[in-house]
Amino acid sequence: MTWPAIRTILDGAVVTAALAAVSILLSLPLGLLLALLREGRIPGVPALLAAFVSLVRATPFVTLVLFVYFVLPAAGLELEPVPAAIVALTLNTAAFSSEIWRSALVTFPRDQREAAAAFGMSERATFIRIVFPQIWRANLGPLVSEVTILLKCTPAVAVIGVVEITRAAGRIGAETYEPLPPFLVATLIYTALIATLVRGQRVVERRIARRFGLARP
Amino acid sequence: MAETDAAISVRGLCKDFDGFEVLRDIDLDLAPGTTTCILGPSGSGKSTFLRCLNWLEEPSAGSVHIDGKPIGRSGNGRATRPMARRELASTRTSIAMVFQHFALWPHLTVLGNVTEAPVHVLGRPKREAEEEGRAILARVGLTEKADVYPHTLSGGQKQRVAISRALAMRPKVILFDEPTSALDPEMVGEVLSVIRELAREGLTMVIVTHEMSFAREIADTIVFMDGGRIREIAAPTDFFTNPQSDRARRFIFRP
Amino acid sequence: MNGLLVVWESRDVFLWGAANTLSLVLGCLLLSIPIGILGAVVLTEAPDPLRRLFAEAVDLLRCVPFLLLAYVVYYGLPELGLRLDPWWAGLMSLTVYTTAYLAEIFRAAFRAVAPDNIEAAHAFGLSRSLIYRRIILPQVAITAAPVIGNQVITTIRDSALLMIITVQELTFAANFVSANHFTPFAPFAAAVGLYLLMSFVVEAGVRRMERVRKGRYG
Numbered sequence: 001m002t003w004p005a006i007r008t009i010l011d012g013a014v015v016t017a018a019l020a021a022v023s024i025l026l027s028l029p030l031g032l033l034l035a036l037l038r039e040g041r042i043p044g045v046p047a048l049l050a051a052f053v054s055l056v057r058a059t060p061f062v063t064l065v066l067f068v069y070f071v072l073p074a075a076g077l078e079l080e081p082v083p084a085a086i087v088a089l090t091l092n093t094a095a096f097s098s099e100i101w102r103s104a105l106v107t108f109p110r111d112q113r114e115a116a117a118a119f120g121m122s123e124r125a126t127f128i129r130i131v132f133p134q135i136w137r138a139n140l141g142p143l144v145s146e147v148t149i150l151l152k153c154t155p156a157v158a159v160i161g162v163v164e165i166t167r168a169a170g171r172i173g174a175e176t177y178e179p180l181p182p183f184l185v186a187t188l189i190y191t192a193l194i195a196t197l198v199r200g201q202r203v204v205e206r207r208i209a210r211r212f213g214l215a216r217p
Numbered sequence: 218m219a220e221t222d223a224a225i226s227v228r229g230l231c232k233d234f235d236g237f238e239v240l241r242d243i244d245l246d247l248a249p250g251t252t253t254c255i256l257g258p259s260g261s262g263k264s265t266f267l268r269c270l271n272w273l274e275e276p277s278a279g280s281v282h283i284d285g286k287p288i289g290r291s292g293n294g295r296a297t298r299p300m301a302r303r304e305l306a307s308t309r310t311s312i313a314m315v316f317q318h319f320a321l322w323p324h325l326t327v328l329g330n331v332t333e334a335p336v337h338v339l340g341r342p343k344r345e346a347e348e349e350g351r352a353i354l355a356r357v358g359l360t361e362k363a364d365v366y367p368h369t370l371s372g373g374q375k376q377r378v379a380i381s382r383a384l385a386m387r388p389k390v391i392l393f394d395e396p397t398s399a400l401d402p403e404m405v406g407e408v409l410s411v412i413r414e415l416a417r418e419g420l421t422m423v424i425v426t427h428e429m430s431f432a433r434e435i436a437d438t439i440v441f442m443d444g445g446r447i448r449e450i451a452a453p454t455d456f457f458t459n460p461q462s463d464r465a466r467r468f469i470f471r472p
Numbered sequence: 473m474n475g476l477l478v479v480w481e482s483r484d485v486f487l488w489g490a491a492n493t494l495s496l497v498l499g500c501l502l503l504s505i506p507i508g509i510l511g512a513v514v515l516t517e518a519p520d521p522l523r524r525l526f527a528e529a530v531d532l533l534r535c536v537p538f539l540l541l542a543y544v545v546y547y548g549l550p551e552l553g554l555r556l557d558p559w560w561a562g563l564m565s566l567t568v569y570t571t572a573y574l575a576e577i578f579r580a581a582f583r584a585v586a587p588d589n590i591e592a593a594h595a596f597g598l599s600r601s602l603i604y605r606r607i608i609l610p611q612v613a614i615t616a617a618p619v620i621g622n623q624v625i626t627t628i629r630d631s632a633l634l635m636i637i638t639v640q641e642l643t644f645a646a647n648f649v650s651a652n653h654f655t656p657f658a659p660f661a662a663a664v665g666l667y668l669l670m671s672f673v674v675e676a677g678v679r680r681m682e683r684v685r686k687g688r689y690g
Contacts, residue, residue, distance in 0.1 A: 152535075
């Protein structure tokens with residue numbers, strides 16, 4: 001494995017990580033929004049969203065990617081591979097994280113909400129000042145888990161031609177007729193990335209638990 | 218009493234925990250067919266001592282013999298070695314235990330709990346174990362509960378199941394670790410009456426308990442422990458009316 | 473309408489794809505559940521240097537992206553002299569991956585069995601293997617059912633990635649039909665429908681176990 005080859009793979013890794021990062025920034029808030037809408041009172045919306053979330057959670061990610069890339073154009077939304085990849089990643093992670101947010105909202109202690117109401121707080125203020133600050137800290141573990149899963153899913157976008165780590169490794173393999181080394185290198189690099197994230201998550205969790213006492217409801 | 222006559226024989230038992238001395242120089246002989254109650258303030262080491270008798274806690278020094286056979290360490294005098302797991306497991310079949318928080322196996326029915334060890338450890342045929350199990354449950358007044366799951370039972374009922382589970386092993390000795398401490402007051406009576414029956418039938422029992430009047434009523438011997446040592450061994454009337462040590466006095470009149 | 477017709481006419485392709493997905497997933501589970509249990513026993517009972525090594529290995533394996541692992545197995549097998557159908561590379565990579573996750577799941581489930589249960593079992597003379605067989609595993613099967621069900625659904629989803637290494641499973645079938653007939657919606661919708669069906673079956677199984685759990689544990 002030559003150094004330029006390794007550089008190519010590293011570049012691919014950067015693309016993958018960047019895709020994942022953008023999707024994380026979009027999907028976590030989107031997941032929260034979905035959860036709030038599902039627990040909201042607009043007629044028809046909770047059921048629709050529940051069906052959507054069920055569907056996305058049962059569908060393999062690669063199938064979702066293909067769906068977004070090949071089917072949406074028929075509905076008028078023609079996307080380049082990179083935007084399509086981001087849309088698929090965002091929808092996927094939003095659906096999964098909405099379950100985490102939803103369970104946090106549902107199990108949030110009722111008496112805290114009642115106390116806020118008794119002191120004249122609006123529902124919006126209650127959410128922003130009381131509910132949200134607690135639930136994002138308490139669920140940091142599961143949320144970061146979702147992020148890790150998203151990172152592990154991302155290589156699948158190679159199937160619609162996005163040049164990220166998988167394609168990079170594949171291209172080098174095709175040029176050198178030795179596909180195994182580049183894929184081993186790609187695996188090592190990417191695993192190292194994820195392993196670092198996981199270690200970091202554990203450290204952060206421990207620190208949060210120490211500062212806020214029992215960070216889990 | 219020679220070691221071989223006693224149902225339980227303890228020599229020089231010590232236990233250290235993280236440098237802290239929990240038990241010190243325990244020597245005790247308990248005769249077969251007797252009921253012994255171990256009393257003492259919290260932290261006196263009585264539960265730890267009981268759990269050393271079936272080697273659930275490993276003593277730092279000393280020996281335990283049940284019915285003449287060694288527990289936990291085999292060999293004699295200088296040449297003792299710790300028992301292999303399998304050997305230890307088989308010695309435990311003659312000592313049964315009743316736990317403070319029942320420790321029933323939740324995924325088995327009441328009858329399942331009672332027959333589990335007889336069938337799978339002692340190798341008794343299932344039909345025979347079940348018949349005997351139902352008979353024992355009848356003795357403790359739980360005939361109709363044989364086929365339900367433990368979570369549906371009250372604390373007192375659970376403890377009676379735990380006692381039935383112990384009896385089903387036909388053990389030489391039954392150890393009771395604070396059998397009524399986790400029960401609501403109105404259920405303590407039903408468990409104590411079962412234990413009283415067993416005492417009357419002549420089972421060898423060692424009971425760690427806080428129920429002083431009960432101990433006074435059924436015990437043949439009171440063993441009083443404090444600070445990890447045995448302070449007094451006496452018959453109940455002697456112990457309660459004329460305690461020999463200051464510590465015992467303080468305990469009896471202000472428990 | 474055209475799409476539905478296309479799907480119906482290509483139903484044998486879909487059924488072949490679905491059959492491959494199911495055989496991969498079931499084959500994987502058949503191997504990874506027992507091996508995962510053994511792995512969990514090692515993670516719980518093994519003496520320290522070995523146990524820590526094992527734990528690090530399992531942790532690391534869980535950080536590997538499945539697609540890359542599949543590629544490594546796919547290109548690695550010929551290097552070992554094995555020229556097998558991609559399906560086997562798929563099965564092997566899926567099994568290795570799922571086993572790591574299941575080992576972790578079972579390890580946590582073992583710890584969740586109430587310690588006094590195990591202590592009582594020791595007190596009654598049950599041997600280590602009896603304790604696992606009669607006290608720990610039966611309870612784990614009941615209490616860990618939702619988590620295991622989740623993992624099964626994850627495995628079903630992971631199996632779709634194998635299309636990229638040319639395994640002819642369900643997503644491969646949908647992509648094939650879509651590419652050949654230019655009606656993208658129906659084939660992918662059909663595939664999604666079938667995945668949803670598989671998911672329902674697993675969740676129904678989990679709900680069944682939940683009923684058993686309620687009956688025994690309350």
